[in-house]
Amino acid sequence: MNNKKQKGFHSRNPHSGRYDFKSLVENSKGLKKNIKNSPSGDNTIDFGDEKAVLELNKALLKTYYGIENWDIPKGFLCPPIPGRADYIHHISDLVPKSKKNVKVLDIGTGASCIYPIIGNKSYGWKFIASDIDPVSVENAKEIVQKNNLEDSIVIKLQADKNSFFKGIIDEEYVDITMCNPPFHASLKEALSANKQKRDNLNKPRSSNLSEKLNFGGQKAELWCKGGEILFLKKMAKESLLFSKKVGYFTSLISKGENVKPMEKILKKLGVSNIRVIEMIHGNKISRIIAWTFNSKK
Structure with a gap:
């Protein structure tokens, strides 16, 4: 088992430091209207x-990744790009530099298709991107088509809401899988966390739990029955069935108390090679857990 702490952003992440609003505004009239x-x-x-x-996301994607056409439906999760990019750059360290034609599976890609975009533009990886939500799948497909990425990113609807790899990975070998799990166990928990986020951003306080989620987010994006840990345990158990078809399985873990239970179940499944990367971005701490059934890796 290999545990690693990483303060600040990955050395290859172009989004470390302050946003260069001067450059970003040059590429986005929409952002210019929102500058203060x-x-x-x-x-x-x-x-x-x-x-x-x-x-801001549109400007970042255009400036750093050459993405001209990107949008998400109202109410869907608008991902913070610097943190998403950090996940990509950290798991790139799991891939041998000599490896060509790297294929990655993004589980729960969402309407934004953000991980496949960053991974393809940063490293030339090819992606399979799956989601259980038909609206997210259609929007992600539209982003891929409008930016001529059809040869690099394939979007698939996961018809079985209880599966991660079944029905998505066919005969092909996948070098890495990645996932940003739903954090919360219920709508009430998600809204409570959102209220705290709003308070931290000095937004007006509200006790109404039906208020709009900050930055959007649909059910499958933010909460699921059993919360993050049950989601991860199910993924771990199913990964055993695909042990010979996948190099490294990875996932973000938002809650530190979920790391040890996840390691415990992976060990029960016979995994000896487990890596945990703790990323510290200011006051926020997040983690990537990676595991492989190949003891030589």
Whole structure:
């Protein structure tokens, strides 16, 4: 087992440090309309404003990844790109530099298709991207088509909501799987976390649990029965069935208390090669767990 702590962003992540709003605004008229001055006089946006964050993402994708056409349906999760990119760069360290034609499975790609975009543009990886939500699948397909990425990214609807790899991985070998699991066990828990996030962003306080989720997010994106740990345990058990078809299985873990139970179940499944990467971005701590059934890796 290999545990690693990483303070700050990965060395290959181009999004470390402050946003270069001057360059970003040059590539986005939409972002320019949302620029405001911070208390110190620097350019910034209101990170509690869903529309402003959406325009920031569009500008980042165009500036750093050459993505001209990207959008998500109203109410869907708008992912923070720097953190998403960090996941990609950390799992790239699991791939031998000499390896060509790397194939990655993104489980629960969402409407944004963000991981396949970053992974393909950063490393030339080819992706299978799956989701259980038909609306997310159709929007992700539209993003792929509008940016001429059909040869690099294949979007698949996962028809079985209780499966991760079945029906998605066919005969092909997949070098890495990745996933950003739903964090919460219920709608109430998700909304409570969202309220805390709003308070931290100095948004007006509200006790109404039916308020709109900050930055969007549908049910399958933010919560599931049993929460993150049950989701991960199911993934671990199913990974055994695909031990010879996948190089490394990986997933984000948002809650630190879920790391040891996940390691315990992986050991019961016969996994001896487990890696945990703890990423510290300011006050936020997140983790990647990676495992393989190939003891030589």
